[in-house]
Amino acid sequence: MRFAVCIHQVPDVAAPAQVRDGQLVLDAGRVVLDAYAASAVEAALQLKESHGGEVEVVLVGPQKAAETLRKALAMGADRGTHLLIPEDAALDSRAVVALLAEHLGGSEADAILTGKQSQDTDAGLVGGMLAEALGRPYVTNAVGLEQDGDSLVVTRQGDRGQEVIALPAPCLVTCSNDMNDPRIPNLKGIMASKKKPVETVEASPEAPAVRTVAYAMPPEREPGQRVEGDEPAAVAQTLVRLLSDEARAI
Amino acid sequence: MPTILTHVPVSDGTPNRTALEALTRARQIAGENGWTCAASVFAPDATAAAETLGRYGAQTVYAVSDDAFAQPLGGLVVDALATVIREAAPEIVVMPSTEGMKDALGGLAQRLGAPALPDVVAFSASGTAVEATRPVMAAKFRATVTAEKPADAPVLVSVRAGSYTAEESAVTPEVIRVALATDPASLKASLREVIASASGGVDLADATVVVAAGRGVRDESGKALVDELAEVTGAAIGASRAVVEMGLFPPEAQIGQTGKVVAPDLYFAVGISGAIQHVAGMTGSRTIVAINKDPDAPIFDVATYGVVGDLHQVLPPLIAALREAKGQ
């Protein structure tokens, strides 16, 4: 199958960051390939390896995001498309989807894969919106993906259990990071990625309909306490008393 | 009259708890603005749920009945919601942030040309603008987001579990039956198999007590203690990603950024380190008890009560003391 995988660059959620004057300040400016999109790349690579095909990665982002596109190529994707937007462009899901849809509208990709959500915003909109924009059937939150002729067989994690869904191509699937462990590019992959074709297309995103107006810290929890003692039985008694008399939780 | 519509998923006839929390908030907004508070429900027999929705203040219930809603594919939910929204023409559509609704939200937003504010912990309406607060960066921060209602589409909002408290305010709803515009058999996707939850029917997000297990639980002997603690506290069992990956707990038990968001009254974290991606799914819990042998484990930063120790030493006397306190 021919796969198109939508990937993007996100701030590293584990790096130090703070809120100053309502703005989010990323102290080290560390950025990474979105973990959910990385699982989508890995899923496409695995299916290509077992059934043949091609993997294109598509990214909407500023110049700096080119390194993320390279990373996916180093993992093993065949070619990349960088829909290049200005550094300071404010994006919402709709603007991203409009650019992706314009590029992928004419694409021969049998399957489009995205992450189930972005690691930084948890929005989870781009996949479903893009599928609808392109008139493709879609399944979200895949934890397993197999190929069966011209269809994908998707195991989707639902609220109460899993559903196994047959999805004929052309289609779109959004991937959970619980599906696989994305490979770390090795030296050979990194060298090879430098020769892989990347098409860069200048794009201007439409004005966002959803705006982020401010950032804040989450409400602080009341400071907690340690329940200590030499005897586990005494600690247990104390904890149960606190749970019933103080917290009124049991 | 302008309308705010809350979609309430039901499973086996029981409305989703987060949806009732969202409906309570929608009712407040309707009251503040002089709007109609409406709800929609899709089920094999959708009218059966109308009375419950009335109890939570739904003045109008849009009921779509079809056997396919016993186990609906996302495409069907998008079609049915789009049909109801065309009929009700609401200002705002509210839904719980369950996996089922996440599946439909993107497709629905695109089809309607509606801005979507997903996974929010608070939202309000003023005029034609909707403002919401949502956790970002693995819930380390909160973003305030806004969207303006387009002329011919609502603003869509999905709400995290535990963001509001469900409160009754009974009315007798007017039930409007809406016919499904799509033949379920015409969907391109098809359901091959349902792998039912191994943990029985309790949806974690609906539980008032959760016992969550982490890598420290390690094996069947640790798991037996977790099961026993859950049994004595009447808890649903949750898990970290690490123990789901090990196969010790089922995937639907996973709590956190990828898994579920829960906000029970009482949360036990047993052998869980407290990685931000796990904490992202449980800091809404009212009381948190952490049991971990590492005194520096970050889970203690969010715990109401922290017990440093080996779970094999801590849990047996705790289970015994809880049994005694509960007179079991």
Ligand SMILES: Cc1cc2nc3c(=O)[nH]c(=O)nc-3n(C[C@H](O)[C@H](O)[C@H](O)COP(=O)(O)OP(=O)(O)OC[C@H]3O[C@@H](n4cnc5c(N)ncnc54)[C@H](O)[C@@H]3O)c2cc1C
């Ligand atoms: C994009 C992304 C999404 C993620 N989503 C999720 C998610 O939804 N949910 C989730 O949980 N994780 C998620 N993770 C993974 C997360 O980062 C952690 O790896 C995971 O939560 C660790 O699980 P753990 O605490 O059980 O294991 P560990 O971090 O290994 O911690 C085990 C703890 O057990 C303690 N312990 C060991 N033995 C005992 C004993 N005998 N008695 C008492 N304590 C003991 C140890 O001191 C340690 O603190 C995600 C990661 C990424 C990158």
Ligand SMILES: Nc1ncnc2c1ncn2[C@@H]1O[C@H](COP(=O)(O)O)[C@@H](O)[C@H]1O
């Ligand atoms: N700027 C972007 N360029 C390409 N793909 C994107 C972009 N933003 C989001 N995606 C894809 O959509 C998924 C879900 O994103 P979101 O809807 O923002 O949570 C991500 O995991 C990516 O696969």
